[in-house]
Amino acid sequence: MAQNDLLQKYKMSSVLIKLIVINVIVFFVFYLGSFILRINEADMKSWFALPLQTWDFLYKPWTFFSYAFLHSGFWHIFFNMLILYWFGNIVLNLFKERTLLTLYLLGGVAGGVLTVLAFNLFPAFDGFTVGNLQGASAAVFAVMVFIATYTPNAEMRVFMFNIKLWQIAAFFVLKDLIAMPASDNAGGLMAHMGGAIFGYTYAKQLAKGNNIGAGFERFMDALVAYFSPRKKRPFKKVHRNPKGNVRSSTTSSASSKDEQQKKIDAILDKIGKSGYESLSKAEKDFLFKYRE
Incomplete structure (x- = not known):
């Protein structure tokens, strides 16, 4: 044990x-x-x-x-x-x-x-x-x-x-x-x-x-993926909107990703100029969540 x-x-x-x-x-x-x-x-x-x-x-x-x-x-x-x-x-x-x-x-x-x-x-x-x-x-x-x-x-x-x-x-x-x-x-x-x-x-x-x-x-x-046990692809749940069009629930907004990347770049620029300790607690928490 x-x-x-x-x-x-x-x-x-x-x-x-x-x-x-x-x-x-x-x-x-x-x-x-x-x-x-x-x-x-x-x-x-x-x-x-x-x-x-x-x-x-x-x-x-x-x-x-x-x-x-x-x-x-x-x-x-x-x-x-x-x-x-x-x-x-x-x-x-x-x-x-x-x-x-x-x-x-x-x-x-x-x-x-x-x-x-x-x-x-x-x-x-x-x-x-x-x-x-x-x-x-x-x-x-x-x-x-x-x-x-x-x-x-x-x-x-x-x-x-x-x-x-x-x-x-x-x-x-x-x-x-x-x-x-x-x-x-x-x-x-x-x-x-x-x-x-x-x-x-x-x-x-x-x-x-x-x-x-x-x-x-x-x-x-690629090396890790090759030696890792293959997993079944998860079932992708879909929803039908009132107009009858099928849409995926896993679709993410490209604009939100762009905003996140801009925020990360701004934080890294701040670190490069003033050091890690110059970050606020919120900025440090954001970086930690991004790394995870």
């Missing part, structure tokens, strides 16, 4: 909680698996971590996604999941869950692609040790930089101080850029930059009305 309750709670949780739970489960599977089976953890992860050697990744294309769910230690996963939780909740206050999932998955891919290119094309990386890439940091950077770019003046409480989101994101990005030349984790830091670039680009394009993740979202929707 308890197991069924946990499963039900997981199904009802947000995509943010699901991502965190999946990361934690994967971490313990490899950690405990290597201990129980007496197998080196790096060897167990070899089919899921992203290889940085020339052309090796062509034999394991799935690793561009899977590496973003692996972590090398407790503090690695702890800080990644903590930052993901902080900034992911802000994203979910303004956007639908599929936006957060797209940011996480494609942010991870962007970080992996940039790192592979850097280690195989840029002479500056010739002296660095080449290994496998693992960690959700690139995906987390994509989420953080995205929301910091879209709502730069929104604030987060950090150690009794209110700090703007753009300042937090700028600190992390600049810190990694400065540390990269002398770091023994140059690959991981480069992946952070790939995720940050994707998050920044996504936010800027979305502000212009261009959703660069729309194609990926449609692909995910």
Whole structure:
């Protein structure tokens, strides 16, 4: 019974909680698996971590996604999941869950692609040790930089101080850029930059009305629909008006949808200029209902 309750709670949780739970489960599977089976953890992860050697990744294309769910230690996963939780909740206050999932998955891919290119094309990386890439940091950077770019003046409480989101994101990005030349984790830091670039680009394009993740979202929707059990189409009730014309009770007014979209656009513009906290309670409630 308890197991069924946990499963039900997981199904009802947000995509943010699901991502965190999946990361934690994967971490313990490899950690405990290597201990129980007496197998080196790096060897167990070899089919899921992203290889940085020339052309090796062509034999394991799935690793561009899977590496973003692996972590090398407790503090690695702890800080990644903590930052993901902080900034992911802000994203979910303004956007639908599929936006957060797209940011996480494609942010991870962007970080992996940039790192592979850097280690195989840029002479500056010739002296660095080449290994496998693992960690959700690139995906987390994509989420953080995205929301910091879209709502730069929104604030987060950090150690009794209110700090703007753009300042937090700028600190992390600049810190990694400065540390990269002398770091023994140059690959991981480069992946952070790939995720940050994707998050920044996504936010800027979305502000212009261009959703660069729309194609990926449609692909995910189709994938979910394919593996979901098929449901019978609901019976559409019709009514006959006094003149004898048949009309559908499910027909919605296009004008009301236009008005709703205008209201959403106005709220998002206000957030972009003054931050999320500038919204009234009614505006926040409206956004929450729209996201649901």
